[in-house]
Amino acid sequence: MLKLLYFWVFIFILCGCVGEQKPIQKSSISARSIIPDFYEEYGEIKRGQGFFQALKSISIDNAVALQLINALRDEVEFSTLKVGDKLKATYNRKKELVAFSFSQNPAEIHTVKLNNNKWDYFLEQKPTFWFSKIISGELRKGSTLVEDLKEKGVDASVVADVVNVLLCKVNFRFHARTGDKYKVVLSQRMYENQTIETKVLYTSYDGKRAGFSEAFWYEDEEKGSTFTAHYTEDGQALIRSGLRYPLSSLHIRSHYGYRRHPVTGRRTMHRGVDLRGRIGRPVHAVASGKVILSTYNKYAGNKVAIKHRDGSSSYYFHLNARKVKKGDWVRSYQVIGTVGATGRVTGPHLHFGFKNSKGRWMNPMHKRMIATPKLDGARFLRLQEQIAQIKGHIQDLELSQVARYLVANIPNQKVEYKLRLGVDLPSVKI
Numbered sequence: 001m002l003k004l005l006y007f008w009v010f011i012f013i014l015c016g017c018v019g020e021q022k023p024i025q026k027s028s029i030s031a032r033s034i035i036p037d038f039y040e041e042y043g044e045i046k047r048g049q050g051f052f053q054a055l056k057s058i059s060i061d062n063a064v065a066l067q068l069i070n071a072l073r074d075e076v077e078f079s080t081l082k083v084g085d086k087l088k089a090t091y092n093r094k095k096e097l098v099a100f101s102f103s104q105n106p107a108e109i110h111t112v113k114l115n116n117n118k119w120d121y122f123l124e125q126k127p128t129f130w131f132s133k134i135i136s137g138e139l140r141k142g143s144t145l146v147e148d149l150k151e152k153g154v155d156a157s158v159v160a161d162v163v164n165v166l167l168c169k170v171n172f173r174f175h176a177r178t179g180d181k182y183k184v185v186l187s188q189r190m191y192e193n194q195t196i197e198t199k200v201l202y203t204s205y206d207g208k209r210a211g212f213s214e215a216f217w218y219e220d221e222e223k224g225s226t227f228t229a230h231y232t233e234d235g236q237a238l239i240r241s242g243l244r245y246p247l248s249s250l251h252i253r254s255h256y257g258y259r260r261h262p263v264t265g266r267r268t269m270h271r272g273v274d275l276r277g278r279i280g281r282p283v284h285a286v287a288s289g290k291v292i293l294s295t296y297n298k299y300a301g302n303k304v305a306i307k308h309r310d311g312s313s314s315y316y317f318h319l320n321a322r323k324v325k326k327g328d329w330v331r332s333y334q335v336i337g338t339v340g341a342t343g344r345v346t347g348p349h350l351h352f353g354f355k356n357s358k359g360r361w362m363n364p365m366h367k368r369m370i371a372t373p374k375l376d377g378a379r380f381l382r383l384q385e386q387i388a389q390i391k392g393h394i395q396d397l398e399l400s401q402v403a404r405y406l407v408a409n410i411p412n413q414k415v416e417y418k419l420r421l422g423v424d425l426p427s428v429k430i
């Protein structure tokens with residue numbers, strides 16, 4: 001027991017309690033017996049820092065960094081990398097990295113551990129719960145919806161979400177009037193006292209000039225589905241026009257722009273985005289057009305390119321199978337092939353590239369993309385179910401005087417709905 005205490009006191013001294021830890025300097029340690037087998041270095045993503053630089057700050061070189069990114073890229077959404085994300089490196093006495101952890105919120109820690117020269121992935125999830133609240137109000141003279149929501153303590157990113165959804169229906173600049181009414185229902189995922197995720201379940205705006213509009217959050221069955229978004233009651237997407245996503249779920253493994261190549265390790269320009277997808281998953285045309293390329297090459301593997309009406313073109317690489325020929329006309333969302341791992345790749349994914357009408361490569365994620373202009377079939381029915389639940393939920397929230405503590409007040413049925421919407425809710429099992 002005493003030994004353990006000494007060990008922690010030692011670690012405590014080593015850390016200095018703040019900032020990044022330094023590797024043990026052997027010369028500074030007199031008693032050899034208390035050298036721990038492992039030591040850790042901590043870091044976090046700083047402003048303007050990329051993942052490689054952040055890894056360097058905890059003594060991880062580029063070669064190992066590449067291995068880590070490859071081991072984590074299917075699990076971690078690197079596109080949401082933000083200032084303050086936490087990193088931890090564990091080294092052995094030989095100063096070799098044996099484990100690495102990355103977390104974007106305190107409830108989820110992604111870890112890879114070295115095992116026979118391979119990195120094994122683990123996800124540590126802490127119990128979280130969801131709770132809902134309703135925020136409603138009236139625009140006062142000289143005030144805007146943004147200001148009003150911020151004043152009520154709504155986080156800036158959530159305010160942006162609400163406004164973006166309503167913008168499809170309401171022209172705030174010309175049609176907002178004093179006395180216009182709004183309502184927002186948020187579902188917040190909590191870890192201890194911290195909000196780690198917020199969904200805008202519902203939002204409505206009732207304006208003298210703008211008329212009445214409302215939007216409901218629809219959650220598709222598949223995680224990361226591009227269909228998960230806000231819709232009107234009749235299933236219209238709140239963004240009506242845009243490219244269709246090439247895959248039904250979206251997880252970016254690698255971004256557009258300069259990066260270290262996952263195979264060569266060299267710094268190269270990546271002219272597209274790499275999207276995760278299992279082999280055989282359908283790849284859809286992002287817009288209608290004419291197939292200008294359907295061929296194989298040793299880098300891009302099976303590739304298809306489509307020229308669209310406005311002169312822009314879309315590119316799909318590493319396909320397992322190509323389902324269209326050069327010269328074919330394709331409809332928007334038509335299946336043009338399947339996800340594969342052909343060409344120079346580290347694993348199955350879709351490389352999706354986009355050229356503007358002038359023929360210049362651009363970041364396809366800068367294009368407005370939608371899953372569908374209108375939900376139909378099973379998805380439309382699911383939307384109706386979820387709308388009914390959201391409406392019931394709003395009634396409950398409005399009946400309750402203290403929305404914050406509502407979880408205990410609402411009937412079981414509604415809690416089940418929350419359970420279903422949330423990823424996990426272990427602490428509120430009824």
Ligand SMILES: [Zn+2]
Pocket residue numbers: 254270272273274350351352
């Ligand atoms: Zn790529």
